[in-house]
Amino acid sequence: MSIASESSTGRRPAPGAELASVDEKSHLHFGAPGLTTVINEFTNMHVKTSAAQIHHIPEAIDILSARYPRGFPFPTLWKAVDGIAGIWTCLPPVDEVLTYVEAYRQRAQCAYPYIYAELQDDEVLRRFLEGGVQNAEQQPSLLALILISIALGIQCSVYHRRGHKWVSGAMEEDRRFSEVYFAAAFQTLRIMGFSARPDAxxxxxxxxxxPYLTNSGRxxxxxxxxxxxxRVAQSMGYHRDPTFLRPSPAPADAHVRRILWWWVLYQDVHLSMIFGRPLGVSGIGDVLPPELVTPMPTTFKEFVMPYTVLMRQMLSADELSTYKIDEITDGALGLLARLPPVLQFDPETWTRDDFSGPPWPRNMLAVLHASKVHNMVILLNKRRKDIEAREQNGEQGVGLQRILSSCRLILKCQEFMHKHARQGLLCWFSNQCWFNASMILGLNILDHKEYPELESDKEELRKSYTRFQDEAYLGIHELAAIAVEHLGRMFQQVGIPMEGIEHTSHATSDTMDSEAMAAAAMAATLQAAPESDMDFGGIPQSFGYGLRIPDTLFKNGDMCSNSWHRV
Structure with missing residues (x-):
């Protein structure tokens, strides 16, 4: 409210009146499409009020907060005067360091478009580590990179180090171990003054x-x-075209700068989509993509660039018209459809028990990119003004049909992951997509009592529920236990029986028996607990793997060409 309007009335506005006057359609602070708010928004826009009142929907503020909040993620475990020497003492033996870094390279490197030479060559790492603390004092940023690689290697190999299966409690046990190296990495950056003297x-x-923070629930x-x-990237001028810099960097360094800046842009749209918050980078700068942007991607590398552009169009628009929503939706689905067939997730064939498709990590990345695109379709089409409109023949409108179709495909992605890529259950983004899809399908059943896909949707919800039970028992995600609570309550309202649901776990028979007992006890508790006693905490979230598949780079001191695996 302006000063003139205030003086004309002689009264100050009531608390909150100024905020109330803000346009809620503005993408900067209100109404931004987000993974953590889409369930509530779908309820408010689509489900009848009477139906919405009888079911508790997770609020955005709960989703963004941890149920059991941990302390500051970078505790100071060393004396202030210790410097690099104090951090150096926490390193394990050299061979153990190389083991953890190799675990990172094998299981998490697929999420990164670029890995430096020092992290690719064991001989370089060995010479650096065997050289003592003097090497770390001369190049502390490399020490920080090694420490975060150790933490990620521990986190991403929990499944593999237990005989290629998830063991109850193993995730939390290894988290306590990896936290030391994670905190040490940031402490190293602190000591070197990373904000004033940053480097690549x-x-x-x-x-x-x-990904370490989000996969661990922070x-x-x-x-x-x-x-x-x-801010570190911008302070080094990564948002500027390298050819405009003086002195101009070498061609190889300029290529790396482009890769890292577009990696920043990709993660910016990814996190903004999850949170429903404004983009951190207001403009992409004048840096051209490191590779040609093509409407016919042949690799995941070529897919990510146009996907990032489409996501920025969606997230940066104040209010999208129906025409623009349809245009971006068609562009995203078309981009996914133009990937090579071997990289396209086909729910009918990929979810078969005898399916033998592309190996890890390509199968994981194919499913993740399919989930991302269809999550984008959900976020886009829930903003249509005609989402409640029906066709002339009485069928559901185009926007709602797209949302429900995408939800069904996302649950097929969940089925594939539990059957054929269980090591990827660590990914929080995938789990949040599955949870949202399940809740939206349940809310649709709650509002539309009869429609052709009713029984198949109920069956998919039952299967999704058991998969979340599996994850909750194994302790992979705090999110899984919260999903079980919300879906259990949803089942009561929708009328889906929870008894007799067959588990899909691929564990040993003994493990499956114990999991079935725990799942049955959990289901009984959900059915018996009064509504007021249900504890609806927050949902931790995590960055999903899924950027690009890098080749082995920087062998024997070669310059980086940034080549990726091609199909």
């Missing part, structure tokens, strides 16, 4: 912290660290 290794270390911390990564 500093930027990559910060970017590698994001989504808001990841959001803050990503903001620091953006």
């Amino acid at each position: 290794l500093t930027l990559q270390t910060l970017l590698m912290m994001l 989504c808001c911390d990841a959001w803050v660290v990503h903001g620091m990564a953006i």
Whole structure:
């Protein structure tokens, strides 16, 4: 409210009146499409009021907060005067370091478009580590990069180090172990004064912290660290075309700068989509993509660039017209459809028990990109003004049909992951997509009592529920236990029986028996507990793997060509 309007009335506005006057359709602070708010928004826009009142929907503020909040993710475990020497003492033996870094390279490197030479060559790492603390004092950013690689290697190999299966409690046990190296990585950056003296290794270390934080349930911390990564990149001029810099960097270095800046842009749209918050980078700068942007992607590398552009169009628009929503939707689905057939997720064939498709990590990335595109379709089409409109023949409108179709495909992605890529259950983004899809399908059943896909949707919800039970028992995600609670309550309202649901776990028979007993006890508790006793906490979130598949780079001191695997 302006001063003139205030003086004309002689009264001050009531508290909150000024905020109430803000246009809620503005994408900067209100109404931004987000993974954490889409369930509530779908309820408010689509489900009848009477139906919405009888079911508790997770609020955005709960989703963004941790149920059991941990302390600051970067505790100071060393004396202030210790410097690098104090951090150096926490390193395990050299061979053990190389083991953890190799675990990272094999299981998490697929999420990163660029890995530096020092992290690719064991001989370089060995010479650096055997040289003592003097090497770390001369190049502390490399020490930070090694430490975060150790933390990620531990986190991403929990499944493999237990005989290629998830063991109850193993995730939390290894988290306590990896936390030391994670905190040490940031302490190293602190000591070197990373904000005043950043380098490329500093930027990559910060970017590698994001998946670790989010997969361990600290989504808001990841959001803050990503903001620091953006500022570090901008302080080094990564948002400017390298050819405009004086002196101009070498061609290989210029290529790396483009890769890392577009990696920042990709993670910016990814986290903004999850949170429903404004983009951290207001403009992409004048940096051209490191590779040609093509409407016919043949690799995941070529897919990510146009996907990032489409996501920025969706997230940066104040209010999208129906025509623009249809245009971006068709562009995203078309981009996915033009991938080579071997990289396209086909729910009918990929979910078969005898399916033998592309190996890890290509199968994981194919499913993740399918989930991302269809999650984008959900976020786009829930903004249509005609979402409640029906066709002339009485069928559901185009927007609602797209949302429900995407939800069904996302649940097929969940089925594939539980059958054929269980090591990928660590990914929080995938789990949040599955949870949202299940809730939206349940809300649709709640509102539309009769429609052709009713029984098949109920069956898919039952299967999704058991998969979340499996994850909750194994302790892979705090999110899984919350999903079980919400879906269990949803089942009561929709009328889906929870008894007799067959588990889909691929564990041993003894493990399956114990899991079935735990799942049955959990289901009984959900049915018996009064509504007021249900504890609806927050949902931790995590960055999903799924950027690009890098080749082995920087062998024997060769210059980086940034070539990826091609199909």
